[in-house]
Each structure stands twice: as structure tokens, then as C-alpha cells.
Amino acid sequence: MRSTAAVLTSMTALAAMSLVAGPAVAADTAAAGPCALTRTAAHHSLGVDTWNAAYPRPERTLNAVMVFLSFPGHRAAVTPRELTADYFPATSDFFERASYGRFRLVPHPEERWIRMPRPATAYGIQRDWAPEDRAAYLRDAVAAADPLVDFSAYDVVYFVADPGAPGVDSDATKVVNFDRPIVADGAELRRIVTVFEQHPPDRNVLAHETGHVFDLPDLYHRPTDGKGDWDTYVGDWDVMGSQFGMSPDLFAWHKWKLGWLDPAQVDCVRSGTSLHTLQPLSQAPPPGGTGGTRLAVIRTGPGTAIAVEARGSAGNDGDTCTEGVLVYRVRNEAASGGGPIEVLDGHPRTEACWDRSVYPPLADAPLEVGETFTVPGERITIEVADRTQSGAYTVKITT
Template sequence: MPRQQTPGGVDLSRARSTAAAVTSLTALAAMSLVAGPAVADSGAGPCALTRTAAHHSLGLDSWNRAYPKPERTLDAVMVFLSFPDHRPAFGTEEIAADYFPATSEFFERASYGRFHLVPHPQQRWVPMPRPSTAYGIQRDWAPEDRAAYLRDAVAAADAEVDFGAYDVVYFVADPDAPGVDSDATKVVNFDRPIRADGGQLRRIVTVFERHPPDRNVLAHETGHVFDLPDLYHRPTDGKGDWDTHVGDWDVMGSQFGMAPDLFAWHKWKLGWLDASQVDCVQSGSSLHTLQPLAEAPPRGGTGGTRLAVVRTGPGSAIAVEARGSAGNDGDTCTEGVLVYRVRNEAASGGGPIEVLDGHPQTEACWDRSVYPPLADAPLEVGETFTVPGERITIEVADRTRSGAYTVKITT
């Protein structure tokens, strides 16, 4: 993730302006493709895009079983790594508290209680055999250095950690070691799974965050473990804005976002929304009542419709959802109906989701938004938006007393 810091605050008024096994390990960074068998998702429906070979494809007609699906309780081990060139200044309990229970709570809210991430932080620092400066840790890590780091880390921890007992693995480096670069935090996939403790390690989350870490950084990286893509735009020259695709509106775009709940499309992919909560829009005009995405459902209920989808081609769709000040979106500075385009052939980091700006001539929340031009993207009651390049019109007709939006979609 890019490192950006934004101030906090809320203003709902719209202001427009196993050592032998790993000796031959080859590690691939999170943007590389990990193939896996598909399992059909019978609840996908006719508006679901087909999963493609693109890394972290947002097609959701099937699930790539190389990734754990977060529909149940998953166990995550957190291994803390120290180095001979620095003595850790903090205990492992303090470092673990940087990430949990906050990360578990993020997913508990995002999944409407359908997914539980249970952390198992280890009790002591595991010593690495070489100084932190020996591994060349940085964002664009040399593959041989990254492989050496992971080889040493797995070997050092294997005697104490039963890797086969966990669904998710976090390797957390001493944040103050001289060779540690916080920008190197990412998920590393293996081109071939590693056998360890009777199981297979397909990927490891390598954490190099400072103490305290960036907000929601582990939620972002854990999203990759569940086959979610990066939604930010990385400029080819390293300059420019990273948040032009989705702004504040999903943690996979920015860990600093004011409204970082996962898009409804992501929740559909992960199994947290079922077919009854997704309206597949056909030709003509139709009315849809959309409950705010981050709002918890009533006890014993599903929470109503959360997403409306218009299929625009074999590999693309327009998605419509409501965003309000609740749950993971509690710090948002605007509310309304958000419209975005989804493409199944765009790989992670290649713009698989693009938020469509309902107010392209204005911006909002410049003092705390990661990308003010999209901070006022949602439509308010009484506003109409025509999707550029498509014969699709979206009108926000009303908002009910419960906070749901009545939306008219014409195709």
C-alpha cells in the first residue's frame, strides 16, 4: 500500500469544494498469479461476471480454492521476528495489540457476523539468523532477497509453530530494526506450496509496519489472502495520486479511507451477500430499495438488498450501492448512492473497480479524504446520473425513515 496520512474527523455535511522444503523456494509478490481449481457458486446469478485468469479477478461465478474463503471461522498465527542487529523495544503483546482485535472487528462488521478471524499471536520473538539489513527489505523487493528472508523465517519458526494448524500466517518483523522498511508490507504468494507440519503454505503476509502501524493495514493485506485485488492506481513513474480509481470507498483501495468498508461486489464474491440481497437489473425501468452497505442487519434478518447490478458486457458491469455513516464507514463525510464499474479481466492494481463520480465538477472533505474529487461521488436524493458511455440512468428518488435509498434504474 502507498503511505499516505490523512487527519481524522467526521462531517456529514457535504462540503463541495520446514527448512529443507524451503531451500528451493521461489516467492512471488502479491501481484503474481496463483492458479487454483474453481468451485461453482450457485448463488451468483445472471449478473455475476465470470472469473478470469487475471490475478484476483473480480469474476464471481466460481471460487479459486487456492484461497481460503472467509465464510467461517479462520485461525491466523502471528509470528514475531527479531534480528541480531536490534533488540526489540516492545513485547509481542504490544505489537499484537496494534492489529488485533481491530482487524478481526473490521471483518466481523464487514461480513455481518458471517466471518470470524481468530488471531493466535505467539508469545515471544523468534530470532532470525541474519541482521535485518542483510535481506534488502523494500517495497520492490529483489526476489532472491525476499526468498532468503522467507526461507530463514520459516526455518526459524518451524520448531515452535505448527503451521498446519492455521489458515492465515503473519510474519511480523521487529518494527525498529534498521533494515525494516514499512513500505514492504505485502502478501507473498509461492509459485509452489511449501510443505510444513503436514500442511501447505501457499502464501504468507509479511508485515514490516512501524509501531503503531497504519490504520487498517492488516485488513487490507488480509483481503489479498481472500483473493481480493488492489484497487489503487500505482503511477508508472512513482509520482502522482494513487487513489484515483476508488478514493476512500474500499480498504483495498486505501487503508486510510474515511469509508473503508468493502464494496458490495467484494462482499458478494466472499459469500457475505447472497442472491436475495443482489438485484440483477434487466432492461427498462425498475425501482430498488438499497440498505446502506455498512449497516448491520436486524437480528435474525438478512439486512435487505445491498447491491443492484447492470451487466454491460461479457466482462463488465455497473454496480449501485448505498453508503452511510455506520460500521466500518462510520467516519465518512458524505452519504448517498455510489455507482462504480467492475471489470473481470483487470488484474489487481489494474483498475478492476472504478468509482463513477456523481459530481465531477466538485470535491469534498479535502482536509481528510485520500482523494477529495471522489469524496462526493455518491448521489443524494433528487439527483440523477447517466453512466458515461452507457444507456444507464440512475435516479435517487427517496430515502426511507430507516435510512434505505429508493433508486430508479433505467437501461
């Protein structure tokens, strides 16, 4: 049994929580080269020169606890085991493939429902959740779970609500960050993933939310009036843009940030003309090999860069409907949801995959062999010269 003091400390910390970026604590990373954008104070900044030590870096095995919350007056129609199967092993497999085996996410589901003290309707659960209601929900959830869960044993915490309980809104799933960490069982909890999904849930939803736990930003565009298309920035091309995407593997830039690409796998493009052999992002490396170059970067300003990578129909991108060389712009001062990555459309006059794409205008964004693309507003030309028998693309870049 853990001490009552730990529970009281948790409750005190919860009283002052909110959705915040977290402390800008830096931990030096390996030399990232002259093309690496610096990390800024923007929430989930895509700078790669340092790592924010407030977040766990997924370069090793991390353990995640799943706590299943039920509510008075409602009997759950599914079991914790069934809900676990909604997310695992799919989420672990996604990260195993995306990281080329460098990261393993191990789930530890509680095999029981933990009863909340009030009905779900009492917490006003919704996408734009009132801070006081969100605080009450997490205060009650931590208090209910703490006698049964040793939070100090885990790197990631998922609170999974009974999907059938009245008042549970599937649009409210998100990561809640605390302005001051919760101390429970001697561990500092800086963020909790609150899951309110239906059964079965949205595809890849937990991979998306877990990406935030690792300091990755939202790449979708939320219209100010709540209407219109959310996927205009990156379309299908990264799970942080859409959990429904056909090609949800993480951008090479994200993999660089997370430590899944070695410096030798990132080409820093100098002025002039250069050739680059880019391996498709989702293609697993050969046994004992590094997998070759995965990203070419052209620095365009103090806080901006153009990234070039190859995408093929393998691994996490196995459901894609187009292949080729993808070009996108990265901005280190754009916050999560503010367009830190923007895919540049190699075929702006056409669309593709109307039956499956979340945003058909960008579904055919990649360049094919023989095509040339000039980056708008920049003196940068990208030509796809060839494709090797192994599937790699030979790309000529002129700056």
C-alpha cells in the first residue's frame, strides 16, 4: 500500500493543472548538423538540435499502464481485455515499424474496471473541455486508481473511459499536460492520455495521442469556425495529421527528432547541384544495416527548411495509393496545430484516391520518376531522376 501522503500530493498538484507546453528543459542530443532547426518555445516545436527533457524520448522500451474507468449507474458492455485489444498490439506494432525496431511500447492493462465516484455526465466531457471539469475528472481518476496502480512503474499513462457510458464524448480524446507535475507513488506525472473512444475506436488514434507524449505536434488545421477541411496541411502523410490517413507513417523529420534516424541517414544539402539516394521511409532496413539515407534537408532560413523523403507502399504506409518523393516545408516556430509542417503538392492541378483519402488534393503530392518540382518562393529544384531495383529513388536537388 502506498502512503496517503502520495495521494494528497497528487490532489494538490491537480488543482493547478492546464493544457500547457510544459517546461522548456533542454537535453543535448548528438550533433544534428547545420540543417537542424533549433528548438523554440513553441508547443511541440520541431527543432531537432536539442530534446525537451520534460518528455520521454522513445529510444528504448517504455512501459504504459492502461487504467479503465467505469461510472456509477452504468454497466459496461465491454471488458478491459476487449478494450485493450482495440489498441494493442496495433499501437506497439505501429511504433516498432516506424522506429525500425529502436523503440518498443509495452502495454500493462489493468484487468478490472476502476469505478469513478460520479457519472460521466457530471464532468462535462467534450473536445473543448472546461478546465475545471477536466481537473475534476483527473482528480477523481487519480484518486480512484492510486490505491491499485503503482504509477512509478510506468512511463506513459492511459485513462480509458467506458465507451458506452452516458456523457462520454469520443471527440474529447486528448493528452492533458500539467503546468506542474502530479506526484504519485514518488513519480512525477507530467501528462496523461485521456481516452474516450468508441468501441471499436478510430484507426491509429492511440498512436496519434502517444505521439504527443513524445513531443510531436498536431499537423492538422482546425478551422476557426469548426467548419471546413482539417487536413489541408499534410493530408494522409503522417499520423499526427490524421489517424485515418492512408500513409500514416511518421515523417522522416519526426523520426529525426525522435532519434530513430542516425546523422548519416540525413543529407544536408549545400548550394549547387547534388544527387541523393533516398530509401522509402517505411522500408525496413536490412539485417545489420542502417537502411540508407531517409531524409534530405535544405535550410531556407533561421527557422525554416525544406525536407525531401521517399514514400512507398510498405510497413505503416502499406495502404497508400501513391508512391514517390514527398516534399514538405518545416517551421520550428509554428506551434502544434499551427502548421509546423506543410506538404508541397507536386501535382497541384490533380487529386487522387477520392474513395479513401482524407484530403484528395494532397493524395498525389509525391513526385514520380522523371518529374521536376520547383519549390514555391525558393530557388530550389527537385528532380526525381531514377528508381533503383531495391525501390530507392535517385533525387537531384539544385539550390
